[in-house]
Amino acid sequence: MARTRPAAPALAASGETPVTVLAGVGPAVAAKLQARGIGSLQDLWLHLPLRYEDRTRLSAIATLQPGSAAQVEGRVVAVERGFRYRPMLRVAVEDDSRGTLVLRFFHFRAAQVAQFAVGARLRCYGTPRPGQHGLEIVHPSYRMLGDGEEAGLGDALDPVYPVVDGIGPATLRRLIGQALERLPGEAALEVLPAHLLDGLALPSLRQALLAMHRPPADADVAALAAGTHPAQRRLALEELLAHHLSLRRQRIALQQHHAPALSGGDRRVRQLRQSLPFRLTGAQQRVFAQIRQDLARPHPMLRLVQGDVGSGKTVVAALAAMLAVEQGKQVALAAPTELLAEQHLANLRGWLEPLDVQVAWLAGKVTGKARARVLENIASGRAQVVVGTHALMQDSVVFHDLALAIVDEQHRFGVHQRLALRDKGADGRSVPHQLVMTATPIPRTLAMAAYSDLDVSAIDELPPGRTPVQTIVISAERRPELVERIRLACAQGRQAYWVCTLIDESEDADSSPAANAGRMEAVAAQATFEALSAQLPGVRVGLVHGRMKAAEKQAAMRAFKAGETGLLVATTVIEVGVDVPNASLMIIENAERLGLAQLHQLRGRVGRGAAASSCVLMYQAPLSAMARQRLETMRQTSDGFVIAEKDLELRGPGELLGTRQTGLAAFRVADLARDAALLPGVHALAERLLAEAPAVADRIVARWVGGAARYASA
Ligand code: ADP
Ligand code: MG
16 A cells, blocks of 8 residues: 655654564564554554553452453462353452452463462453353453462553454554654654644643553543543544545645536526426525536535435436536446445436436446446447446446546445546546435534535425324334234235344454344344244235345345335345335334434335334333433434434444444544544644645644555545
8 A cells, every 4th residue: 555655854754664673573563563554653653542451459359340340369269161062161269358250261271271270379350240150250361470479560551452463462562662662752753833732731742642552550541431531632633633634635636626617508407307296395406506506617526415314315416417418428326235226227217318318227237248338338428327336436437428426325435436436537637526425414513524525515304295204112022013013004005114133142342243243134134024924924025134135135125116015124224215105114123222323214214205104113121321312312303413413422423424434433542522622623723734834734644644545545
């Protein structure tokens, strides 16, 4: 990955120094670090602890509390090896407080078993949980003590770092320790001009890094855990600044490009508006007017259109497309799933083909001769509007004259994919306009930080004639009533969704990677499908989940859309964009497990027709306080923006935006929900920096963002 480093000023040299200068870092270790984006000493300084372990004191076993980590010292009183389901080793430890603690191991070596002789002394650290025989710690970190050995206590909290694959925690700690030894003095490290930081009452960068990596025993642990420690605020400020600067620069760079000015006639737009079976809402008109202004300029538009589910974004996109078609240019519309893309295709064909606009379709399953033909039509310009999936972004797709790239549900795509589509129209002289649509309303502060490279418009009004969805929250015990309700709805010719969500048995998120979650969700959906099919003999039941082949999924969706099936059992794959107006009942199982944004998206699948609709949020008791708040919010409002604000408050921005894809997950310290108050200051700082010291801006971006090269190449 190409790293964009500024010409290294002498003072920064130590930060740019490669990790290979450290003892114990040969090519193999360096490669493992590099895989995690760590190439320089600076990258190690910024590899910040996730949390801390307090080994500065000992706790009496009798005083241990489940769930709170502690260090204890004691003597082995019993050892038991078992093989019931899998190998297991249990070691009971007691101390003078007469409390007993069980240490449990699932992976262990014979030498370890030998260590734990009854009477042996040891010290261990971990988080006790209620077990079969009182409190137990699974896989504690521990060390044996010799008879009469007095082990001292640490005088600083022990940092726990994010894992780097292939490098053990002790090695990682040692490497970071070595890198910190090379931390330059205040003046050399600090690149922000001092006067810009005046009045913020924050520590210097050097102080902040040391406080994070080596907090003293009396550090404000609660503030560190909450992320509100001044050291974290100092780092967050600089990190937010770096991201903002990088987006700003990207935007400025893009604005230097030329784009086809789509001004001139509006015959095509008028044709489409006249042929629509409805009038545009005020919000649709306003947003289209904004887009139209952007498109008329000879520089690329970069606009995000936010609109709640059902607010009618597609027709706005179609109108924008007509402005390009009018000028004899091409438009691409990409959606993240085949289902969604197909729906756009159906809409656009329905609206545009009667007006003699050629709409082409390109998805993964278009292969062989058909694919060659589509590619040929795209390359020759015969295809005026091309709708598709990721397939549109492949190298083999060459446009004749792409003027507008539209991306739906952009948070499902990576930044890179969005840019790949843009690059399709770049011919050295000009780049296409970009229109991004999302149904996930994003609170303003967040949008500013996440999309400082985009202009944002909101379609904040639903088309008339929709009846609001009634939302009901009930316990899973009342499931039989729901089955009856479905039977009634279907008997009246209406349709229903039953959404199965994953019940994650393991509390340990690390042990259930997404693939596994998808499989479990599919299994749950299959079981529910079978149960409901048996309980509802008069109803035709369909099934759709992420593990089905694309063709099977399509078939199931199509059958539901066509009304051939009355009940659709589904996993959250139906989340985005699917439009079946006749569906008026949705049941969401384990609703307490889902985030607000997702619940809102799901609920948006009903209430699309004139019939009164309801959404039943079914939960497994007992509800956590957080889950209760979420469900209550859902009951109270259907305003996507209100829900988004609440979601931000409850869960933080990563989840809200679909973490990884946005690049926001790349934040090392900053948390947009927590640090939102810093943003106005960050923006002001960025303006001054760009005006007064652009070279400093480069160094800050290189330090925080450059290494990850996420935006650098954008
Ligand atoms: P979303 O914003 O969720 O993508 P869609 O574009 O799929 O919404 O629109 C939802 C439905 O509303 C579609 O059936 C669409 O044809 C219809 N629609 C869009 N705009 C209007 C309007 N102004 N009046 C009535 N119906 C509309
Ligand atoms: Mg849509």
